[in-house]
Amino acid sequence: MNERPGPNHYLAAAEFVLMLRQNGLHDVRVLRAMEQVPRVPFLDQRWFRLADEDITLPIGCGQSILQPSLTGAMIAALGVEAGHRVLQVGTGSGYAAAILGRLAATVVTVERWRTLADEAHARLRGLGYDMIEGVFGDGLDGYPPRAPYDRILVTCAIEAIPPGLWSQLAPTGVLVAPIGSGPGPQDIVRAEKGPEGPLLTPFTKARVEPAMAGTARRL
Template sequence: MNETPGPNHYLAAAEFVLMLRQTGLYGTRVLRAMEQVPRVPFLDQRWFALADEDIALPIACGQSILPPSLTALMIDALGVEPAHRVLQVGTGSGYSAAILGRLAASVITVERWRTLADQAHARLRGLGYDMIETVFGDGLDGHPPRAPYDRILVTCAMTAIPAGLSGQLAPGGVLVAPLGDGAGAQDIVRVVRGPEGLVSTAFSRARVEPAVSGVARRL
């Protein structure tokens, strides 16, 4: 990570950003963050050659890392500002949390698999993301000790948004999550806490792994 990037690195990064633009993403801050956070450090070595492909890739515990275009789409919909406190549900490898860490003042990321939580914590600290706190716990409960949050990102599909989770949104806060029964593509929804309550809008569809309540120990 400390090596000086060569010309091939910059070429690959430029091609990656172009791919994201072609999927319809134009948010400058999110594009810059995606460019600054390569997927390689968040993957097993056998998947390095596919890191810049717009596909989901396997990680530990039978889970997967979302395609970059879906990650970018959901984060862009959050509208994260530099002063925001963000909660992420579903840490996985830590890739999405790292991108959020480039955009927000602080990030709490919650993971139900102990193995993934431990690995992500070590990885993010090793990469210098000191603004990110990794929590082992049931993400569907959010993380009440640090609530309220300006933004909440859920990277696993839910049949409905738990009241306890949406209740941790600050006034004017935004939550983005896949919503559906897991039998096919889910709606990607944007929920805003306004003066008269929560307003939900579906803005895309994708196939995302379903959320599971509770916690799991190491494999």
């Protein structure tokens, strides 16, 4: 998809949405948001030609931007509504945060790599996403100053939901995260609060980069 409307933009956008539908994404609001957020501005120039492919691509600091169908599936599982406050753990390039910004009232996105956090902040501000607050920090700790959150999206793999992060989820909130360890694919899980703890519903599998505790200033 082109960064700005041009002769081929709308055709490319339609083909992108068709690809997402063919890969199992049917949530109309999420499809519309992803149609409005081309991946090109969130990629290094050498990957522009692959922006509309349903593949994971590198973004720097040894990290990656997830394939669009997985990003869409995870966001769809959140069930974000217009008035929601959303926390995202793992900003990366800012692509998922931008999609969330099209759906929610406010978004807080936390990134452990200072380089990625700074780049994503500048990128999102330049694209007009003023409803998104970028934070440099350990996303596994969440971001207590803006809690509670109606929805939490974790875009890196965790072995279990950190108690501190879970405590920042509203009583009727939903958390979506890849859960599992080891070299194989993780379960992508939708978690809701229950009387005896999280109610976990796996809905797909994928290989996602593991979360790392702490922060890293530069690479």
